[in-house]
Amino acid sequence: LAKTTQPISMDSYEGQEVNITCSHNNIATNDYITWYQQFPSQGPRFIIQGYKTKVTNEVASLFIPADRKSSTLSLPRVSLSDTAVYYCLVGGTSGTYKYIFGTGTRLKVLA
């Protein structure tokens, strides 16, 4: 099970782009990288998933370098409502995988 390391917290201002990097040095060849967002007293919400290079959807982009030992979640033009905890997880290539949550990154968006 790959262990992930993220910054504990980050502050940003409204309208800025926010990049959160996650280290996963022991990622397995078949592991995918998935990011979740969690608000207080709610379950995590799926943001984006990728395997390599770059993935983009309507809310975020995910950058994965060639060695896949890290990944960066990019949130364009954040707003106050993006204040949340963001988790990076690896796994998901077989029905027997399970997620081990790390500390996550507590993002605070300031006005």
Added chain:
Amino acid sequence: GAVVSQHPSRVICKSGTSVKIECRSLDFQATTMFWYRQFPKKSLMLMATSNEGSKATYEQGVEKDKFLINHASLTLSTLTVTSAHPEDSSFYICSAQRPGTSGSYEQYFGPGTRLTVT
């Protein structure tokens, strides 16, 4: 996106009683579901993996006789906290797994259940 529901969203019970929490995948079938618990300002901690039609697999340190898991159908898993005590008070979250679009599996989480034991 995939929808996972939990019921109840919040429950208060007396010490010594049992509480059942339901987790449903509303628009997909899930052979595998997971149960987590989360304490305030802490990360999610995996408790067990629930497999449809077979026994659940518990993480180290989680008492299987205290946290009973039943995954009787492809859309429903239940967690029963037996003989609950105040230290069992926590936020319980389930997730359901489904195949993704690119050969991976994706987990979708329920909204959570706040359990308070008095």
